[in-house]
Amino acid sequence: MKVLHVTPSYFPATKWGGPIRSTKAICDGIHATPGMKVQVLTTDAASPDRHDRVIPAALPYPVHFARRVAGHSIAPGLLARLPAAITWADVVHLTATYSFPTLPTLAIARLLGRPVIWSPRGALQATAEWDDAPNARAKHLFEKAAQVIRPANTVLHVTSTVEAKGSVARLPGIATTVIPNCVDIPALPPKTLGDGLRLIYLGRLHPKKGIDLLLDAMERLPATTTLDIYGTGTPRYDAMLRSRAARFAGRVRLHGHVEGPAKSTAFAKADLFVLPSHSENFGIAVAEALAHAMPVIxxxxxxxxxxxxxxxxxxxxxxxxxxxxxxxxxxxxxxIAMGRRGRAWMQRDFSAGAMNAAFADLYEGVTAPAGERVTV
Structure with a gap:
């Protein structure tokens, strides 16, 4: 079976947040599944900064990075490759929602009779639940267009029942399936001790994450409490956070993007992970914190x-x-005991093997003859 992933950004563009690693984990797992082939069509956008381009990583399956020319994901080269790529595929897996590749992918897949697995990655849920979600009217029109042009055999992949509820509210009648993300269980570096309570936030810097609420809380926590913030966002939002952090006389520190062993070290220097988010479809940073034996609020x-x-x-x-x-x-x-329980939970219920098997079954189900398709 041949699976085409279409996504506005792809590994190693991890500055976009957790969905980058989640999508890569799916592709890695399906590539390793006997009888499956994968290719990825994406853009070279490494972050919201239009001049920030990915340096492609060595991967065991083809990934084409079309050049982004504007916005978050406007890449004419991606559109040029879509018809041939979808013709090659047995099933199309589309990631993201209010994005340049979304509507063309749905339309061409319908024209060519290919089923689509669509992973909105929380965007539909956030629009449904977040009162201050920007561009509400434009998003509503986008959703109506998607409903009209999508293939009849489209399945919305969500990572939780919470996301399913919010997403179907935006796309009534669409079939859904819940497959949670997986999480790597890293080796743990030695825990670094410190004075006072050490809080950590790690993830995309965005208003929906509630970082402002965490800073409000810091004003009422003991003076021995510190907060380390890891992640990137738009220059304007980043500057606002840095301005607020400056008022805490070193108790709040912004570090920018962090990956790999440096991320594990960051968790080892903290006591408690806090994510006061307004809306999350999954919240991969929560799973990562738990996998690092870090309790979470x-x-x-x-x-x-x-x-x-x-x-x-x-x-x-x-x-x-x-x-x-x-x-x-x-x-x-x-x-410390809470952290141990959280890590054991991740090892038990959020393995890559379970996620990969679920996607393999899903792809097989949507490509079966109409009378044999699995109802989701």
């Missing part, structure tokens, strides 16, 4: 309500909860 805007049940953190309603008080309350417990 996040919100009911994410699909991590099981944190409380698993005994490795808290999932709070930011409308009614006091983030600073919740942080202090959690630290009255054994954070």
């Amino acid at each position: 996040t919100t009911t805007g994410t699909p991590w309500q099981a944190l409380d049940h698993q005994g490795c953190g808290r999932c709070i309603d930011m409308v009614n909860a006091d983030l600073a008080a919740e942080i202090i309350g959690l630290t009255n417990g054994d954070l």
